[in-house]
Amino acid sequence: MTIAGAGLAGLSAAVALKQAGIAVAIADSAAQAGGRCRSYHDPQLDLMIDNGNHLVLSGNPAVARFRAAVGAARPLAGPDHAEFRFRDIASGAGWTVSMNDGRLPWWIFRPSRRVPGSGLADYLPLAKLLAPGEGRIDARVRPEGPVWERLIAPVLLAALNTDPAESSSALAAAVLRETIGRGGAATCPRIAEPTLAAAFVDPAVAWLAARGTDVGLGRRLRAIGFDGDRVSLLDWGSGPEPVAPDEGVILAVPPWVATALLPDLTAPDDFRAIVNGHFAFVPPPGAPPMLGLIGGTAEWLFAFADRASVTVSAADRLIDADRETLARRFWAEICAAWGIDAPLPRWQIVKEKRATFAATPEQNAKRPGAATRWRNLFLAGDWTATGLPATIEGALRSGETAARLAIATQPR
Numbered sequence: 001m002t003i004a005g006a007g008l009a010g011l012s013a014a015v016a017l018k019q020a021g022i023a024v025a026i027a028d029s030a031a032q033a034g035g036r037c038r039s040y041h042d043p044q045l046d047l048m049i050d051n052g053n054h055l056v057l058s059g060n061p062a063v064a065r066f067r068a069a070v071g072a073a074r075p076l077a078g079p080d081h082a083e084f085r086f087r088d089i090a091s092g093a094g095w096t097v098s099m100n101d102g103r104l105p106w107w108i109f110r111p112s113r114r115v116p117g118s119g120l121a122d123y124l125p126l127a128k129l130l131a132p133g134e135g136r137i138d139a140r141v142r143p144e145g146p147v148w149e150r151l152i153a154p155v156l157l158a159a160l161n162t163d164p165a166e167s168s169s170a171l172a173a174a175v176l177r178e179t180i181g182r183g184g185a186a187t188c189p190r191i192a193e194p195t196l197a198a199a200f201v202d203p204a205v206a207w208l209a210a211r212g213t214d215v216g217l218g219r220r221l222r223a224i225g226f227d228g229d230r231v232s233l234l235d236w237g238s239g240p241e242p243v244a245p246d247e248g249v250i251l252a253v254p255p256w257v258a259t260a261l262l263p264d265l266t267a268p269d270d271f272r273a274i275v276n277g278h279f280a281f282v283p284p285p286g287a288p289p290m291l292g293l294i295g296g297t298a299e300w301l302f303a304f305a306d307r308a309s310v311t312v313s314a315a316d317r318l319i320d321a322d323r324e325t326l327a328r329r330f331w332a333e334i335c336a337a338w339g340i341d342a343p344l345p346r347w348q349i350v351k352e353k354r355a356t357f358a359a360t361p362e363q364n365a366k367r368p369g370a371a372t373r374w375r376n377l378f379l380a381g382d383w384t385a386t387g388l389p390a391t392i393e394g395a396l397r398s399g400e401t402a403a404r405l406a407i408a409t410q411p412r
């Protein structure tokens with residue numbers, strides 16, 4: 001089986017195929033595996049950083065399966081219970097939303113556990129958001145009030161990377177059903193420590209290598225040839241190479257690459273940016289590993305052992321902004337959030353323009369399934385029809401799905 005693309009979707013497919021005893025070749029056009037979920041040494045900071053802070057939740061099943069399969073030893077970091085700490089940059093007010101572990105959400109009956117200034121009635125929209133059906137979120141709930149502004153909107157913005165009001169209610173419901181709907185035990189925030197590479201990519205690459213499959217790097221799939229209902233040729237830059245009769249191909253590349261390789265493919269074509277600011281600064285003692293920021297530009301502040309890092313989702317408005325201006329603004333917000341007064345340390349701004357597809361109903365409707373009209377070609381990627389927004393969990397599941405379909409075509 002040949003896999004083009006060694007992001008998490010391609011790696012997940014490769015691991016699932018190997019577990020089924022199938023020989024795999026996997027290659028990526030980039031100089032390293034991991035795709036949009038990668039770590040690297042940043043010379044400006046002289047630190048290993050992630051392209052962007054990635055949050056997963058304790059109840060993400062594919063994350064657990066993948067990490068267990070590849071023997072990722074170091075646990076993801078995060079609290080024992082579903083606690084989300086917030087700070088309002090403007091007022092200085094801080095609060096913690098603290099869910100109980102079980103499915104019955106009795107935490108909303110306890111003023112000390114819920115959003116300050118909220119009453120029970122403010123939580124009713126949560127039930128409406130859990131209901132099935134597609135449409136814009138703002139057609140289902142009014143995007144206002146303390147619970148919306150101080151909990152639901154920040155959480156959905158992080159999960160969907162799209163203005164929550166215009167986002168797909170089906171995608172929001174899928175996220176909420178699998179997390180908040182299953183109770184606090186499934187909703188604990190989890191962060192890759194010390195890096196994404198250590199938590200996801202390196203163990204998978206090593207696991208594959210130990211089983212005879214090295215990820216080919218700097219190898220770009222340039223063209224696909226077809227013969228009737230099957231893929232018969234792959235061109236990696238040195239001319240068309242035949243695909244053996246029983247051989248399958250998994251295309252685990254971003255949607256804009258997939259549509260260029262398969263011209264009649266319909267796929268998401270509207271994207272949202274994510275901007276991250278990284279700072280070479282050891283967080284003060286007691287700084288929470290993750291803090292939601294309200295009323296500033298930065299939305300989440302992460303405290304790593306050797307650095308501070310902030311994230312802005314749906315950040316298209318910042319893509320052309322001056323980097324130093326952004327760094328100074330983020331740093332002022334970090335100082336306000338942590339209650340410190342420190343000069344701007346070494347910094348790096350990472351702008352990912354096409355971080356995820358826009359999680360709108362229109363874009364969600366464009367997502368193809370893993371099967372294609374060619375019997376030996378399968379699609380994987382966070383943009384395929386996983387039912388989830390573009391997330392690590394979705395990417396990993398898409399790889400599992402493509403592998404399952406590919407395995408089913410193998411001669412017994």
Ligand SMILES: Cc1cc2nc3c(=O)[nH]c(=O)nc-3n(C[C@H](O)[C@H](O)[C@H](O)COP(=O)(O)OP(=O)(O)OC[C@H]3O[C@@H](n4cnc5c(N)ncnc54)[C@H](O)[C@@H]3O)c2cc1C
Nearest residue numbers: 005007008009029035036052054055221381382391392395
């Ligand atoms: C800044 C940022 C923050 C994020 N935050 C979160 C978060 O908090 N939580 C979360 O769950 N998700 C988050 N995500 C989303 C998550 O990173 C993605 O959903 C996931 O990594 C997608 O994996 P993928 O394998 O589907 O795609 P990709 O990672 O894009 O992998 C595709 C691979 O294909 C390769 N490729 C491209 N063209 C070719 C070609 N022609 N031939 C061979 N290879 C090719 C690319 O180099 C790439 O490695 C974030 C994303 C970004 C960018």
